[in-house]
Amino acid sequence: MKKLLTIVLATALLVSLFAVASHAEDTNLALGRNVETAISEGNANLALGFWDKNYLTDGLVPVFAEGEPNQDRLGWYAGSPTQDTYITVSIDLGVEATISKVVLLGQKFLDGNNVPNTFDVNLSTDAQNWTKIGGEVEREGPCESLTYETSMDARYLLITITKMPNIADATNYYCGFGEIEVYGTAKGDAVPETTYSGKNIGNGAAIGVWLQGDNHSATLEFTTAGGFKGFGLPIYWASNANVPNGPFANYKIELFKFAYNPEYTLSQAPVKSYELNGQGDDNPKFTFEFDEALEAGTYIARFTITNFDEILTGKMNGQGDDVDMTPYLVLPKMDANPDPAKFVFSTADAFNFYVVGEDGIENFFLANPDNTDSPSQPTTGENPPETQPQTGDAAVAMIAVLAVLTMGAAVVFAKKRSF
Ligand SMILES: [Ca+2]
Numbered sequence: 001m002k003k004l005l006t007i008v009l010a011t012a013l014l015v016s017l018f019a020v021a022s023h024a025e026d027t028n029l030a031l032g033r034n035v036e037t038a039i040s041e042g043n044a045n046l047a048l049g050f051w052d053k054n055y056l057t058d059g060l061v062p063v064f065a066e067g068e069p070n071q072d073r074l075g076w077y078a079g080s081p082t083q084d085t086y087i088t089v090s091i092d093l094g095v096e097a098t099i100s101k102v103v104l105l106g107q108k109f110l111d112g113n114n115v116p117n118t119f120d121v122n123l124s125t126d127a128q129n130w131t132k133i134g135g136e137v138e139r140e141g142p143c144e145s146l147t148y149e150t151s152m153d154a155r156y157l158l159i160t161i162t163k164m165p166n167i168a169d170a171t172n173y174y175c176g177f178g179e180i181e182v183y184g185t186a187k188g189d190a191v192p193e194t195t196y197s198g199k200n201i202g203n204g205a206a207i208g209v210w211l212q213g214d215n216h217s218a219t220l221e222f223t224t225a226g227g228f229k230g231f232g233l234p235i236y237w238a239s240n241a242n243v244p245n246g247p248f249a250n251y252k253i254e255l256f257k258f259a260y261n262p263e264y265t266l267s268q269a270p271v272k273s274y275e276l277n278g279q280g281d282d283n284p285k286f287t288f289e290f291d292e293a294l295e296a297g298t299y300i301a302r303f304t305i306t307n308f309d310e311i312l313t314g315k316m317n318g319q320g321d322d323v324d325m326t327p328y329l330v331l332p333k334m335d336a337n338p339d340p341a342k343f344v345f346s347t348a349d350a351f352n353f354y355v356v357g358e359d360g361i362e363n364f365f366l367a368n369p370d371n372t373d374s375p376s377q378p379t380t381g382e383n384p385p386e387t388q389p390q391t392g393d394a395a396v397a398m399i400a401v402l403a404v405l406t407m408g409a410a411v412v413f414a415k416k417r418s419f
Contacts, residue, residue: 026100029093030057030157030182034193035076036292039087042080042172045291050074051176057091061105061179075107075179077114079172080164087116087161087175093182094190096125096155100183102133104146104159107178109167115143116175118163123154130158140165157182192360196229196293199364201338201353204235208333208349212246213326216308220353221262221344223298223366230356231255231272231301232287237330240280247312249278249327251305253288258298260374262344265300275306278329289356298368301353305329341367 035053037044045053055073078087102123106115118137122130134148157180164173201222209218239246254270274288305327312325331351338350342365345351357364 025185026183027186028059028181029095029097029099029184029186029190030091030180031059032193033057033091033093035180036090037076037078037088038291039078039080040085041082042078042085044078044087046077046079046174051077053089056089056177056180059179061107074109075114075176077109077174077176078161079174081172083117083164083166083168083173085161085164085173089159089161089180090127091157091180091182092127093155093157093184093186094193095186095188096153097184097186099123099133099150099152099154100185101147101149102157103148103179103181103183104177105179105181106143106145107176108142109174109176114167114174114176115139115146115165116161116163117165119159119161121148122158122160123150123152124156124158125154127156127158138163153187154184194227194293195359196227196356197359198287199355199357200234201343201355201365202334202336202350204233204332204352205335206333207237207330209331209345209347209351210328211251211303211305211308211331212328213308216305217302217346218331218351219262219266219300219302219346220351221258221298221300221368222342222353222355223258223368224296224355224357225364225366226296226358226361227293228296228355228357229291229293230287230289232354233331234352234354235282235332237281237332238278238283239325239327239329241312242280243317244312244314244325245316245328246325247307247310247327248280249305249329250307251276251278251303251329253286254302254304255294256300256302257294258300258369261371262300262346264374266302270302271299278327287354287356293358296358303329303331339367344368 035056037053045051047053050072051074053076056076058073060073076089080087102121104115104121108114116136117139118135120132120135122132124130131152133150133152136146159180161175164175167174201220211218238249238251241248253274253276255272256265256268256270258265259268271294272288272290274286276284276286278284307327310327313322314325315321316323316325333349333351343350
């Protein structure tokens with residue numbers, strides 16, 4: 001009996017030691033994880049210098065005061081035109097864990113408290129069913145930190161903010177945090193955070209695709225093996241009214257999710273669309289980044305000059321007689337043409353392109369799928385299908401080539417002059 005009691009006591013001691021040990025293993029599982037933010041109306045992430053949502057999990061908890069270190073990464077802020085709002089801040093810890101506490105660290109901004117006035121802190125194992133573990137209601141005034149203890153198992157954190165504090169300027173109410181910490185004991189290894197970096201389809205080498213007048217649009221079809229969260233042009237040349245070699249070009253850059261065939265795809269609404277007022281070569285430089293990555297798949301990017309019929313009358317490059325000039329956009333071609341099974345261009349020359357793609361995938365770009373028939377071919381729509389030149393248009397195409405060569409010479413001449 002005495003022996004049994006000893007065993008029971010020893011076991012109890014071991015269990016309590018284990019409990020202490022596992023408690024000691026509590027780590028900040030949010031450290032280094034991606035943060036997603038969204039807002040009903042306003043700016044969910046004032047990504048300006050000191051502020052970015054990813055500074056919420058960078059392990060730095062600076063305060064906005066003289067002489068403090070790490071003044072360059074203060075934390076995250078959102079701006080809402082109204083005090084009532086709906087903002088979500090979410091983190092995937094990458095692994096299910098027994099959570100012990102969530103700690104929200106404040107970061108002063110403007111002239112007072114940055115912390116949201118009213119919010120809930122929620123946890124979930126599946127990002128679908130949420131359990132509230134804490135929060136604040138009608139809270140005002142500065143704070144160092146707020147701690148919410150729990151013992152539940154979870155993988156996902158969701159903070160839902162419904163009211164901004166009394167911190168405002170002429171346009172917005174503001175709230176934010178310096179750091180979010182989620183302490184717990186992981187039940188395994190966290191899945192690696194998905195990171196994205198630039199993948200060039202090619203460099204810009206020489207004059208390639210010249211968009212001007214009737215020829216005011218060009219497309220590129222490509223297929224990715226992983227998600228991507230941005231695209232752009234590393235280099236391009238555009239008309240400049242100050243040279244002058246044409247009115248400033250306004251252009252639209254659209255991304256379409258492929259369905260059936262290019263014609264059908266381009267008759268649908270784009271998944272991303274941006275409009276720019278060009279100011280000449282590489283101006284503005286652009287790579288469009290999305291908050292959430294687009295899924296892997298086949299896409300068509302289309303570049304279109306929108307003010308293609310605008311006319312500027314003047315001496316081209318300051319030389320000769322007055323002529324009528326129209327805006328142009330040149331998409332520089334590559335040194336070596338890429339694999340035609342992977343990259344299908346609407347133009348004779350392949351032009352450079354850039355995708356911010358998911359890392360860790362050996363062959364990020366795949367061969368494009370075969371075209372198939374769509375259930376019904378639309379003949380009109382918001383974006384009428386672009387027509388491809390037919391063989392019978394060879395004479396017209398030759399004139400166009402000659403015109404482009406002439407314009408190319410003019411641009412080369414203009415560039416030499418500007419150096
Ligand atoms: Ca931080």
